[in-house]
Amino acid sequence: MTELQDKHEVQNAVVSASGSKKVFYIFFILLILITITCVALSAATLSIVRRDSNSNSNLNSSSKSGSLSLADQITVEDLLKHLEQLQVIADQSGGTRAITTRGFNGTLDYITRQLEQNTKFILHHQYFTVPNYVVRGTPQLQSQVNGAVNSHVYLTDFAYMVFSARANFTSFVRLVVIPNLGCQDADWSSVSAADAVVLVKRGDCTYIEKVTFAENYRVRGLLVYNDGTAADRFQALQGVRAKMNSSVPAFFLSYSMGMQLVNAANDAGENAGIMMNADVSDAEGIGNICADTPSGDITKTIVVGAHSDGVPAGSGINDNGSGTIGLLVLALNLARLFQTSSNNYPTYPYRVRFCWWGAEEIGLLGSIYHVEQAILNSDKEGERFQDYLLNLNYDMLAGPNYRFGIHDSEMAPTSTPLVALNGTSRITALFRQWFTEQKLPWSNSSLGGGSDYVPFLANGLAVGGVNTGAGGIKTAAERDQYAAILGTGNGGIANAAFDTCYHQQCDRITNINPFAYEKVVKAAAYAIEYMGRLNDLEKWLYPQGRPKRLERISRSQLYNTQNDPELY
Ligand SMILES: *[C@@H]1O[C@H](CO)[C@@H](O)[C@H](O)[C@H]1NC(C)=O
Ligand SMILES: *[C@@H]1O[C@H](CO)[C@@H](O)[C@H](O)[C@H]1NC(C)=O
Ligand SMILES: *[C@@H]1O[C@H](CO)[C@@H](O)[C@H](O)[C@H]1NC(C)=O
Ligand SMILES: *[C@@H]1O[C@H](CO)[C@@H](O)[C@H](O)[C@H]1NC(C)=O
Ligand SMILES: *[C@@H]1O[C@H](CO)[C@@H](O)[C@H](O)[C@H]1NC(C)=O
Ligand SMILES: *[C@@H]1O[C@H](CO)[C@@H](O)[C@H](O)[C@H]1NC(C)=O
Ligand SMILES: *[C@@H]1O[C@H](CO)[C@@H](O)[C@H](O)[C@H]1NC(C)=O
Ligand SMILES: [Zn+2]
Numbered sequence: 001m002t003e004l005q006d007k008h009e010v011q012n013a014v015v016s017a018s019g020s021k022k023v024f025y026i027f028f029i030l031l032i033l034i035t036i037t038c039v040a041l042s043a044a045t046l047s048i049v050r051r052d053s054n055s056n057s058n059l060n061s062s063s064k065s066g067s068l069s070l071a072d073q074i075t076v077e078d079l080l081k082h083l084e085q086l087q088v089i090a091d092q093s094g095g096t097r098a099i100t101t102r103g104f105n106g107t108l109d110y111i112t113r114q115l116e117q118n119t120k121f122i123l124h125h126q127y128f129t130v131p132n133y134v135v136r137g138t139p140q141l142q143s144q145v146n147g148a149v150n151s152h153v154y155l156t157d158f159a160y161m162v163f164s165a166r167a168n169f170t171s172f173v174r175l176v177v178i179p180n181l182g183c184q185d186a187d188w189s190s191v192s193a194a195d196a197v198v199l200v201k202r203g204d205c206t207y208i209e210k211v212t213f214a215e216n217y218r219v220r221g222l223l224v225y226n227d228g229t230a231a232d233r234f235q236a237l238q239g240v241r242a243k244m245n246s247s248v249p250a251f252f253l254s255y256s257m258g259m260q261l262v263n264a265a266n267d268a269g270e271n272a273g274i275m276m277n278a279d280v281s282d283a284e285g286i287g288n289i290c291a292d293t294p295s296g297d298i299t300k301t302i303v304v305g306a307h308s309d310g311v312p313a314g315s316g317i318n319d320n321g322s323g324t325i326g327l328l329v330l331a332l333n334l335a336r337l338f339q340t341s342s343n344n345y346p347t348y349p350y351r352v353r354f355c356w357w358g359a360e361e362i363g364l365l366g367s368i369y370h371v372e373q374a375i376l377n378s379d380k381e382g383e384r385f386q387d388y389l390l391n392l393n394y395d396m397l398a399g400p401n402y403r404f405g406i407h408d409s410e411m412a413p414t415s416t417p418l419v420a421l422n423g424t425s426r427i428t429a430l431f432r433q434w435f436t437e438q439k440l441p442w443s444n445s446s447l448g449g450g451s452d453y454v455p456f457l458a459n460g461l462a463v464g465g466v467n468t469g470a471g472g473i474k475t476a477a478e479r480d481q482y483a484a485i486l487g488t489g490n491g492g493i494a495n496a497a498f499d500t501c502y503h504q505q506c507d508r509i510t511n512i513n514p515f516a517y518e519k520v521v522k523a524a525a526y527a528i529e530y531m532g533r534l535n536d537l538e539k540w541l542y543p544q545g546r547p548k549r550l551e552r553i554s555r556s557q558l559y560n561t562q563n564d565p566e567l568y
Pocket of ligand 1: 534535
């Protein structure tokens with residue numbers, strides 16, 4: 001999941017190797033405790049287990065698959081076994097699985113190997129480039145005020161804004177302060193910004209809007225500074241994303257650096273100058289992997305996705321190793337059911353395509369790229385956007401202080417094409433029904449942005465999914481709601497984040513709740529099977545039919561206008 005709150009990660013990937021042994025023992029003890037809890041819980045919910053096979057009566061029972069269901073194949077042992085391998089991969093890569101690291105490549109290799117060895121699925125690798133993502137050497141920011149030159153400290157005073165252009169200044173350039181927050185044309189036209197380095201305060205509009213003004217006013221460089229309005233709004237934030245493919249070099253400054261330059265410009269006027277230097281290059285070979293069932297109508301495809309990358313700051317085990325592995329375990333089990341003829345488990349009339357999206361954490365780049373390619377593939381049957389019926393997204397499935405957050409169709413952005421909403425609300429209802437039948441609590445989760453369903457939904461496809469929560473806070477009411485169903489003491493911790501390690505180094509193998517993890521993956525299995533067995537899934541999702549022509553949202557629109565608070 002990318003950040004939904006206005007928080008940004010610090011790209012600080014130092015991991016203490018000596019700590020990992022201790023963590024392992026703690027994990028082991030935790031695992032025993034959790035096992036005891038799970039045994040107790042499953043004893044208390046034996047009736048649920050029995051209901052489980054009854055719930056098959058909702059499915060098309062003419063399939064005569066007896067009690068065999070995809071959900072029944074999912075075990076927490078299997079999930080944890082694979083998840084531990086991701087931890088090993090992260091540990092071998094300085095504690096991260098972010099793109100451009102060995103940890104990311106290792107993750108893709110692991111998924112590929114598992115699918116090749118254990119399934120007859122058809123694999124596709126799709127590679128793309130992320131422009132201006134890799135910073136080489138140390139970017140430089142120098143100021144000259146009334147002749148006195150100062151060199152400022154990278155990562156303390158300023159940071160490079162991701163995707164912005166390289167800078168190669170050979171002399172000082174006039175500094176101009178943009179009044180207000182630089183969100184109105186008048187802010188820019190009131191000063192002579194052309195050929196200057198401009199200083200703009202954070203706030204009110206997106207970074208992308210500020211960059212767009214800077215481009216239109218043909219500035220030489222852009223310095224956005226933090227606004228100091230809260231304890232976490234003083235730093236020179238790393239990882240802040242500028243506009244993709246912008247021609248303007250951009251740095252993000254700490255509040256104190258920004259104020260220092262504002263004062264300098266006020267005092268010295270024309271005698272304040274700036275020099276910016278940053279050598280950046282593209283990140284190449286960033287990959288998506290998709291794996292297709294060999295059976296099913298290729299023009300009626302169920303796309304099930306999760307992201308494969310983590311953030312630079314940690315191992316990314318709940319976020320989104322849990323989704324990555326949840327998806328792998330779903331794929332491996334569906335393959336086994338389909339391929340073992342003694343199972344008598346009928347294949348679905350629809351193709352199922354499992355996809356692991358790369359570069360989710362820096363703006364959903366992998367899924368956006370995939371959707372763009374599908375829209376462009378107007379003549380390649382099976383690869384066209386119109387060949388997709390729906391997208392299920394699984395991002396963060398095992399939060400330690402979890403909730404079962406079902407994506408709620410009523411919380412889709414108002415800009416969502418209407419055609420997507422009927423099916424989305426049916427998927428919402430399907431998950432709610434399952435959790436209710438299993439005597440499990442559930443919550444509503446937004447469809448406002450922040451994960452890989454965005455490009456599908458924005459282009460009119462029905463979507464859905466479940467996640468266990470990221471940096472948001474569990475309220476006392478939600479804790480009580482969960483405790484009322486799961487038993488006193490099992491409601492989790494009120495006034496704490498669903499995942500207190502969200503986007504941090506401590507998002508390790510210990511940072512998961514196995515009970516929640518197993519339930520969410522079972523819910524995912526149920527949804528795939530239920531929809532996979534419907535007679536007319538297309539009609540079920542699109543009662544009015546799908547429009548012949550829909551105005552498709554382009555990639556640059558999605559990158560640059562996503563309704564994501566992280567961009568402010
Ligand atoms: C179940 O599936 C079979 C074969 O796919 C179909 O003939 C039958 O009409 C379906 N029944 C229901 C209730 O959907
Ligand atoms: C920066 O510009 C100078 C002069 O224009 C050029 O010699 C140098 O190679 C450039 N450096 C980079 C890293 O592009
Ligand atoms: C990861 O794989 C890509 C594609 O094969 C390759 O271009 C890149 O150099 C690899 N990166 C690392 C860090 O191994
Ligand atoms: C977690 O993975 C799922 C699927 O595996 C993906 O859809 C989601 O975006 C990921 N979330 C995070 C926070 O990495
Ligand atoms: C959604 O379904 C309802 C009932 O089937 C129908 O009245 C409505 O027009 C549909 N809306 C769209 C956008 O297809
Ligand atoms: C979820 O939202 C629906 C409206 O979409 C509301 O009726 C329901 O009470 C909400 N449920 C929870 C558990 O918040
Ligand atoms: C950025 O530029 C590259 C190379 O010109 C192009 O392939 C890509 O589509 C552009 N991306 C966006 C979002 O404009
Ligand atoms: Zn994330």
